Amino acid sequence: MFASVIVDVPSKSVNQVFDYRIPSGMQDIIKVGHRVVVPFGRRTIQGYVMNIKDTADFDPSKIKPISRTLDIEPVLTEEMIVIAKYLAEYYVDQYISVIETILPAALKANYKKIIRAAGDDGEAAQALRNLGISGDIETSRLTADQLSVLRPHFKSGELVEETVISQHTRKKTALGVYSLKVPEPNLGRAKKQIELLERIDMSSEPILLGTLQEEGYSNGMVNTLYKKGLIDKVDVEIERDPYSGRIFEYDKPKVLNGEQRRAYEEITQSMDEKSAETFLLHGITGSGKTEVYLQVIQKALNEGRTAIMLVPEIALTPQMVNRFKMRFGDDVAVLHSGLSPGEKYDEWRKIKEGRARVSVGARSSVFAPFENVGVIIIDEEHETTYKQSDRPMYHAAEVAKFRSRRHGCPLILGTATPSLETYARSEKGVYRRLELTERAGTKILPEIRIVDMSEQHRAGNTSVISTPLHEAITDRLEKGEQTVLLLNRRGYSNFQICQSCGHVPMCPNCDISLTYHKSNSSLLCHYCGYESRVTRQCDNCSSEDVTFRGTGTEKVEEILRDMFETDVVRMDNDTTRRKGMHEKLLNHFEKDEIPILLGTQMIAKGLDYPKVTLVGVLNADTMLNLPDFRANEKTFQLLTQVSGRAGRHELSGEVIFQTYNPTHYAIELATHNDYRNFYEKEMAFRRMARYSPFYFHVLFTVSSEDVRKCLGATSHIHETLAGAMSEQSIIVGPSPSPIERINRQHRFQILLKYKREPALLELLNELDAEYHEKYKKEGISLKIDVNPLVIM
Template sequence: MFASVIVSITASDVNKIFEYKIPEGLTDMIKVGHRVVVPFGPRQIQGYVVDIKDEVDYDPARIKPIIRALDVEPVLTPELIRLAGHLADHYIASYISVIETILPAALKSRSKKMLSLDNPGGEASLTWQGMNLPPEVEVKKLSTSQLAALKPFIASGEVTEKTVLTQHTKQKYARALKPTFAPRGDFGRAHKQLELLDFIEQHDEHVLLSVVLENGYTAGTVNELVKKGYVERIDVVVDRDPYKSRVFEEDLPKALNREQQHAYEKIKHAVDEDIPETFLLHGVTGSGKTEIYLQTIAHVLDKGRTALMLVPEIALTPQMVNRFKARFGDEVAVLHSGLSHGEKYDEWLKVRNGGAKVVVGARSSVFAPVEKLGVIIIDEEHETTYKQQDRPMYHAAEVAKYRSRYYNCPVILGSATPSLESYARSERGVYTRLELNHRAVTEALTETKIVDMSIEHRNGNISIVSEALKEAIEERIRHGEQTVLLLNRRGYANFQICQSCGHVPNCPNCDISLTYHKAQFSLMCHYCGYEDAVKRECDSCGSDEVTFRGTGTEKVEEVLKDMFNTDIVRMDNDTTRRKGMHEKLLNTFEQNEIPILLGTQMIAKGLDYPNVTLVGVLNADTMLNIPDFRANEKTYQLLTQVAGRAGRHELSGEVIFQTYNPDHYAIELARSNDYRAFYDKEMAFRRLARYSPYYFHVLFTVSHETVQKCLEATTHIHKMIVDNVTDRAIIVGPSPSPIERINNQFRFQILLKYKNEPNLLEVLHEINLHYNELYKKEKLSLKIDVDPKYIM
């Protein structure tokens, strides 16, 4: 028997399958999906079994055997292995990089070089003992002189060098007490021991020692029972469950209105008939899309199948988890980057072992090792966070559709503001569109106003808060209601500027100005993380006439506190870095009835608070100025989504957009919540400019520390593309990227637009292979982004 193995090396020249012999003792154990340790040259490395066969095409005597298996059960299912191959091909990535993206970080191996004395006795033994070394020693712990002294014995084989592989995170164990049920003797006056023994024997298998101590028993009492043979100490696996101490009130299914019922029945039919249909659930904010998700999943579980539920932002996860845990209890596993490696590993194990039937999480949850999938749901499907920005640059929706075809189950893409690509597919019948045009709980009208900030400034108001918004906030505070304010820019000020010479401090590594953060009293780059102290004098002319311009959330928080004399909850990347802060801040806002929640786009979607009756957007123009063809779409989506946070229950809501472009159609149509009009207007622009969804895109980005190398590489790539595509394709570039330098790397790009290019995939792989080799020699990096979400 032979195993086809992908080894854990990302180099392009080993991005292929290697054959290994399965030793006789392992033939019944090793299956497709197992992690194994294999010899690779002089090393031992981790690999993944992707196929098992009876014969190979070359001399079996030359094939090395697998050393050992790392797991009792395979970590990958055959379906996930097939998926990895598909994604590697489609997104121009290495097979192993996709496999390691699919698996939790805890399963990635760490290696260490170990030396041991092979044959005690002789000169090697004397040298070893003279250094006072343990039986095995890690190479990196030896001094240079020690290693030099042992080198001859390594060469002669008297000292053995081997590689030991371990994984990042293992299962967590805890001490427990197990009753032996031995016949009881006379306890005399040891009443506490007898009481404790009764307590332990109530748990037939075991009880955690921590639970015993929490119930008031002492370690001394435990020791006496162990000594008498009534109890034995054991170690048991425990789950690192981030929700273990939480109590969720049961949430019963709610009655569906006519629109919800129609959508549910359509999806239910696809579930019952095993149809891999993709539904676009287009529902206005507050229309009850989540209740449809919940009832669909309940139906799937009744059929003995499983469900995947994806949300775009970690900030959305707490409320979504609450609803799912309240409806489905312990059958829910949660997977997102906010969990520790250990917590995520335990949740992953729970899913793989069948202990959870419903998975809720962010983008990478689409790879959860669930089997018998009955439905995959992607909420807020328009969000760009579903696209991975690092290799492999996959999109979660494409992964979901592939898995749905494998399991013959439907995919639900839900959004109040669908991506133009998804809506266009629903227009052509590729997706089945289901419309929810009315709010589920209330029909209370939400009034939306646009405030022209240029008029405000002409009237003498130079504050970031318009008079209309100020009055509306004051009214909410008087009535004990809450306000959500959006400013999609963190930090205190956009930049520091010298009023004498106009000098603006820039990041030394990137072509971008540094942002002022008052709390740290520093200037920071939001691209590479560079940080510099604020200087009182200009670096260019020495003047002390330095000031700060622009406004971020940190400064606005200060302004609002002074203006309204009230508490503020601020949510941005600076306040949510620590684990659990998303949920903590949202709970503070809701439970303490803080009047104002201020944040970046992480607060714009998914939040559902009955007391929020006012939403204010402090600068509706922020995303309009991005040099990207999706700028108008992103602006419309963000404004519509955040507007939907107001008046979601019995109380009516009000929305105020502050802008310098009151007549821009993205802002005007967000005010009237007219998605169809926006779609028609934006599609006309896309058709004229020949952008998606009328064309597919591939973005090539070359990075190097010199401009010349970038130009040479992009010129070469341009020629390769021209030589291998039809004259119907459109090639834009080579040109500098909108941000030309990041982290001391100059960046040039080419954008390919096409409709149908039969040879394209082959050409992309050829280009990628060429520049993988070039990276080793010249550190010139190429990223090929298929279907990019950012042209930046």
């Protein structure tokens, strides 16, 4: 028997399966999806079995055998293998890259080379002992002098170098003990030892030493019983549960209102028919979409099926996880980047082993290894975080559609502000649209008003807090209610400037100004991470007349504390970088009743607190100025989403948008929560400018440290596309990317707009292969983004 194996080599030249012979002793063990160790050239590497067959395409005598397997059970299901092939082809990437994205990072191979003596008594073994080396040693730990001494023994074959393959993260274990059930143990009058032995005897499973210590038994007592042959020690696996010790009170299903009930019935009818139908659950903020999700999932579980729930950001996960844990308990596994590799690995294993039937997590949890999926849900489907920005640049919704078809289950796309592409498909009947137009219960949408900041400045108010917003915050403080403020810009000030010569400190690696962070007195690049200390003297003219311009969340936090003399919780990338900080800060805001929550867009979605009655957007124009055709859409979505945080319970809500563009339709229509009107206006612009959803897109981004190489490569790509595409397609560029240089790499881009190009996929693969080789030889990198969400 032979196995077709994808090897762990991230190279376009080996992006194919290789045949290996399955040794007779492994033929009943190795299955499709197993990780195996195989010889590849002069190396020994990890691979994945993609297929098993009886015959090979080459001379069987020349086919090398598989060395060993790394698992008892396969890590890849047959479904995941099919998905890996589909994504690699659709997004023009390598199989191994997609496979490593599908699997938890803990399973990624860890390679190290060791030196081993062929025998214990030869000259090589003695040479190792003379160097103070006992047993095996990693090659990398040997000095040049030691290698020189040992080199003759390599030539003679007495010393061999082997590759050892292990995975990054292993199962966590701790020492435990169990009783050997010795009849009539002789412990004399040692009452405490007798008590300890009885305690161990009573347990059907090994008991952790830590547990015994907590119960008052010392390690010395345990060791005494061990030495007397009454108990034995064993390594016990410990599951890394990020929610261990947490108690979740059961949350009863709510009574659905008329619109919720109709949505539930249409979705469950599709489940009964095992139809792979895609639903757009278009519900205004606070309309009870999550309760519909929960009850649909309960039906899937009742029928013995499983469910996948996606949320766009870690910030949304704590509250969503709480609701799911309160409803489904230990049936829920959580998968997102805020967990440690070990925690993610153990949550993934809970799914793989059938101990969890519901997954809640961000983008990559769409690959949860469930069998018999009953429903897939993507909450806030419009969010760009569902598209991966690095290779492989897949979109979670595409994977979800694929799995929906394979399992014959519905896919639910839920949002208050659908992407134009999704809503357009619902208009054409490709997706079935379900509308939730009322807030759950008796709650009404908050009152929204616009404050023109130009008028505020003319009236003498130059603060970042307008007079109406100041009055509204003061009113909430007096009532003991809470306020959420959004400013989608972190740091203290946007940039430092010399008022004598106009010099602005720039990142040496990127074409972007450095942002001032007051907390650590640094100037920081938000693209490459470059950091420098703040000086009060201009680097260009040595003037001391330097100042800071612009306002970020760090500065606004300081202003709010001084202005209102109250506590503020700030949530941005700086305050939530450490593990668990999202949940910690939100708990602080809710339980300690901190009056003001200030944050970037991570606070705009999913948060549901009864005392939040005021939402303020400090600069509603931020996203309008992005050089991206989706800027208007992103602005409308962000404003609508953050507005929905106010007045979600018994208290009525109010929202204030501060803007310099009060008449812009994205802002005006957001105040009326008028998605339909926005959709029609924006679609007219997209049709005229020939953008998605009227055209498909492919974005080519070339980067190199040499700007001339960038220009040459993009010119070549433009010529290649122009010669192969039809006249209906449009090629925009080559042109510099909006941020021309990032991390010392110059960046140029080309945008292809097309409706139907049958030969496009083959052309993309040819370009990808060509520039893969050019990257190795000349340092020119090509990134091909199919259906990009960000044109930056």
